[in-house]
Amino acid sequence: MEWVKLQNSFDSKEKALKTANIVATTEAKLASLPGGPQYEVETRVEQTEEKWQVLWRKVFVGFKSGCGGCKSCTEQLPGQTKGKVIPFRKPTVK
Numbered sequence: 659m660e661w662v663k664l665q666n667s668f669d670s671k672e673k674a675l676k677t678a679n680i681v682a683t684t685e686a687k688l689a690s691l692p693g694g695p696q697y698e699v700e701t702r703v704e705q706t707e708e709k710w711q712v713l714w715r716k717v718f719v720g721f722k723s724g725c726g727g728c729k730s731c732t733e734q735l736p737g738q739t740k741g742k743v744i745p746f747r748k749p750t751v752k
Contacts, residue, residue, distance in 0.1 A: 659715045661702075667709035674703045674710035681714050689716050696722050 664681070668674040678701035689697040701714045 659717065661713045661715045664712045664714075667706070667711055669709065671703060671705075671710050674712050678703055678712045678714065681712060685714065685716065690722075693722055696720055 664677070666677075668677065682699040682701050685699045686697055689695075689699070696719050697716045698719050699714055699716055701712060704711050704713065
């Protein structure tokens with residue numbers, strides 16, 4: 659895939675690296691589907707004139723096999739138990 663450049667430029671390399679990390683995490687979560695195609699996001703930071711620029715791209719890494727968690731089956735997995743609901747009472751004001 660092609661590199662995508664963020665519109666914002668940053669004053670310091672630290673701010674650009676922090677933004678690159680946020681972009682990588684967010685885009686990877688949005689692009690990857692449970693039980694489907696999985697993507698990693700590569701980022702790089704470049705200095706242009708006196709500012710820092712963040713570039714990123716998605717890289718296909720394969721398909722995730724197994725249960726995607728669609729809950730279409732009614733079987734309970736071994737070792738999985740249902741949780742107990744604890745009732746909540748509103749405090750009384752005197």
